[in-house]
Amino acid sequence: MHGYIPRLAEQALQRxxxxxPALALLGPRQCGKSTLARHWLGDAPAVYLDLxxxxxxxxxxxxxxxxxxxxxxxxxxxxxxxxxxxFSALRSEIDRDRRAGRFLILGSASRDLIRQSNETxxxxxxxxxxxxxxxxxxxxxxxxxxxxxxxxxxxxxLAADELDSLDWREDFIxxxxxxxxxxxxxxxxxxxxxxxxxxxxxxNGQVINYSKLSGAMDLSVPTLKRYLALLEQTTMIRLLxxxxxxxxKRLVRSPKLYLRDTGVLHALLEIEDFDQLLANPQVGESWxxxxxEQVVNALPRWRPSFVRTGNGAExxxxxERGGQRRVFxxxxxxxPKPSRGFYQLIEDLKPDSAMLIAPIDEPFESSAGVWAxxxxxxxxxxx
Numbered sequence: 001m002h003g004y005i006p007r008l009a010e011q012a013l014q015r016x017x018x019x020x021p022a023l024a025l026l027g028p029r030q031c032g033k034s035t036l037a038r039h040w041l042g043d044a045p046a047v048y049l050d051l052x053x054x055x056x057x058x059x060x061x062x063x064x065x066x067x068x069x070x071x072x073x074x075x076x077x078x079x080x081x082x083x084x085x086x087f088s089a090l091r092s093e094i095d096r097d098r099r100a101g102r103f104l105i106l107g108s109a110s111r112d113l114i115r116q117s118n119e120t121x122x123x124x125x126x127x128x129x130x131x132x133x134x135x136x137x138x139x140x141x142x143x144x145x146x147x148x149x150x151x152x153x154x155x156x157x158l159a160a161d162e163l164d165s166l167d168w169r170e171d172f173i174x175x176x177x178x179x180x181x182x183x184x185x186x187x188x189x190x191x192x193x194x195x196x197x198x199x200x201x202x203x204n205g206q207v208i209n210y211s212k213l214s215g216a217m218d219l220s221v222p223t224l225k226r227y228l229a230l231l232e233q234t235t236m237i238r239l240l241x242x243x244x245x246x247x248x249k250r251l252v253r254s255p256k257l258y259l260r261d262t263g264v265l266h267a268l269l270e271i272e273d274f275d276q277l278l279a280n281p282q283v284g285e286s287w288x289x290x291x292x293e294q295v296v297n298a299l300p301r302w303r304p305s306f307v308r309t310g311n312g313a314e315x316x317x318x319x320e321r322g323g324q325r326r327v328f329x330x331x332x333x334x335x336p337k338p339s340r341g342f343y344q345l346i347e348d349l350k351p352d353s354a355m356l357i358a359p360i361d362e363p364f365e366s367s368a369g370v371w372a373x374x375x376x377x378x379x380x381x382x383x
Contacts, residue, residue, distance in 0.1 A: 004035070004039050005133070005137055005138060005140075005141065005154075007130065007137055008137060008297075009025070009036065009129075009130045010036070013025065013036070013104075013128055016126040017074075018100055019100055019126070020124070020125060020126040021097075021098050021099060021102045021103065021124050021125070022090065022094060022102060022103035022104075022105060022121060022125040022126075023103070023105070023125065023127070023128060024080075024106075024107065025104065025128050026106075026107060026108070026127055026129050026130070027129055027235060028108060028132070028153075028234060028235045028236065028261075029172075029175075029180060030153050030154070030155060030172060031130055031132045031153060031154070032133075033106045033130050034078055035154070037076055037104060045073040045074065046075070047076065048076045049077050050079065051077060051082045051083050052078075052079050052082065057082075057083065060086065060089075063086070063089040063090075063093070064089075074101060074104060075103050075104070076103075076104040077103065077104070078107075079108075080105040081108055081183075081184060087120040087121060088120060090103065090121065091120050091121055091124065094121070094124045098124075105125075108180065129235075131152065131235075131297050132153045132157075132263075133153075133154060133157055134152065134294060134297055135147060135375055136376070136379055136380070138152075138157065139376065141158070142157055144359070144376060148262055148277075148286070148287070148290045149263070149271075149273065149274050149277055150165045150263045150266075151261040151262050151263015151265075153169070153172065156168050156169050156172075156263045157263070162272060162273045165263070166272055169263050169264055169266075170267055173197070173264065173268065176234075176236075177190045177193055177194050177197075178190055181193060181230070181234075186230055188227060192219075192227075196217055197231070197236070197268060198268050199216060200259065201259060201265055201268035202269070203257055204257065204282060204286065205256065205257070205258060205282075205285030205286075205288050206256065206257060207254050208239070208256070210224060210225065210254075235260055236259065236260060237259055237260060238260050238292070238296075239256070240255055240292065240304060240305065240306050240317075241255050242254065242255060242256075242308070243307040243315075243318055251307065251308065251309055252308040252309070256306055258288070258289040258292060258293075260289070261293075262286055262293075265286060287359075288316060288330045290375075291317075291328075291330045291357045291375050292304075292316070292317055292330070294379060295375070295378070296319075298379045298382060299319055299382065301321055302321040302326070303320045304318070305320070309341070309345070313340075313341025315342060315345050315346075316329055316330045317330065318349070318351075324352045326351060326352060326354075327351045327353075327355070328355050328357055329342050329356045329370075330356075330357050330358075331356060331358045332358065332359065333359075334360060334361075336358035336360070336372055338366065338367070343367075353369075354369060354370045354371075355370065355371055355372075355373060355378060356370055356371065356372040356373070357373060358373075358374065359374055360373070361374075
């Protein structure tokens with residue numbers, strides 16, 4: 001049995017509630033939002049309502065009376081996306097009393113929640129995203145191999161064995177398709193979305209070809225883009241944008257597609273364990289997806305993109321912030337070696353730092369100014 005595992009988002013949660021009347025903790029279902037909220041609330045004066053529970057929802061039938069009765073407590077509303085019409089009442093209450101730290105609302109990242117919070121609660125709410133577990137959070141209970149194979153959803157990562165982990169992920173996929181998508185207000189046939197999700201798993205790490213994908217799915221391009229937006233909003237996929245600044249080179253202009261949780265990716269690809277993963281032809285793209293999620297979430301204020309020229313030179317990940325640039329080459333090798341195109345793009349981009357991320361035992365300087373590190377060591381060097 002594992003006790004509570006501290007989350008990196010706790011600091012952002014504390015800062016947000018110290019300055020804003022309301023904070024929305026967003027993330028995919030089963031990533032640990034409720035566990036984090038209950039632990040963070042602790043013994044503080046607080047009221048926790050699970051809006052999946054009919055009795056808890058009924059307590060909000062007369063919101064003004066409920067708010068008056070609990071005015072001195074932090075009110076936590078879980079699964080808020082199930083009650084989107086409640087945001088107008090929340091806005092009125094916040095306008096009556098704008099003290100910081102009054103509401104903590106939890107929900108699966110969804111079109112309704114994001115739109116309602118941005119429009120109805122503009123200037124009143126801040127948002128924090130909670131991802132599945134990241135490397136720095138689970139260093140004491142799992143290694144990078146286990147996190148890569150099983151993914152970061154707590155029930156998958158901490159399962160008793162590989163089969164239990166895979167069973168949980170397959171159940172998660174079914175529940176997401178059959179219950180979660182309809183509950184968020186999307187009318188998408190389950191077989192169509194399942195087929196698309198599996199097709200995307202086989203295209204993980206590739207530049208999106210909308211025409212090819214829409215043809216394979218027998219969908220129009222606008223419909224395909226709408227379904228991709230749904231998977232992106234529910235944090236199942238990442239559409240990594242291309243670098244847009246002019247380098248006087250012909251650059252790829254379409255985004256790259258990644259499944260954000262590699263455990264879900266492996267379940268869709270029917271990969272059961274580490275040995276099967278290493279034998280799979282998509283192992284390199286899976287490692288790339290894993291590293292990108294770790295790095296991007298470790299540096300959430302930085303703007304991510306990738307660079308690929310028409311002649312094939314590529315930088316897997318570019319992070320930018322305030323005029324600074326960090327570039328990353330991702331290799332699945334014990335003896336990683338950047339490509340010639342990587343060095344050519346470094347000369348053009350002139351980044352502040354360049355790093356080679358690979359599953360190596362000890363960091364080393366691959367070439368002048370380019371350090372090779374494993375993901376955990378790289379993240380630790382920034383903290």
